Amino acid sequence: MSKQDVLGNNAWKLTLQAQGWTCAVIDELSLLEAALLEGIRIPNSCRNGTCRTCMCKMLAGEIKYQIDWPGLSLEEKQEGWILPCVAQACSDVVLDVPAAVNVLEKT
Numbered sequence: 001m002s003k004q005d006v007l008g009n010n011a012w013k014l015t016l017q018a019q020g021w022t023c024a025v026i027d028e029l030s031l032l033e034a035a036l037l038e039g040i041r042i043p044n045s046c047r048n049g050t051c052r053t054c055m056c057k058m059l060a061g062e063i064k065y066q067i068d069w070p071g072l073s074l075e076e077k078q079e080g081w082i083l084p085c086v087a088q089a090c091s092d093v094v095l096d097v098p099a100a101v102n103v104l105e106k107t
């Protein structure tokens with residue numbers, strides 16, 4: 001369920017399941033941008049939906065894409081693969097990103 005920020009933007013919750021890390025995602029941000037703002041580094045390169053470096057599995061949630069043709073096949077989409085660099089949340093979202101790093105987490 002979304003909350004609204006002071007500007008009236010929807011704010012969804014992004015969870016990286018394996019690590020248990022969470023962050024808020026407002027409407028205007030991609031999932032990748034929201035994660036990076038919280039110090040969660042999802043592997044990425046082009047940030048425009050072509051290189052597939054950020055490709056990961058969505059375990060739960062709904063997204064929409066900021067571009068018409070993200071670099072995924074129909075089969076990959078049906079299997080739950082997404083490109084978080086060009087994906088916006090339409091609900092709370094749970095991702096599986098084993099290679100993610102939390103640069104703000106203390107060791």
Ligand code: FES
Pocket residue numbers: 043044045046047048049050051052053054055071083084085086
């Ligand atoms: S960073 Fe290149 S497709 Fe997402």
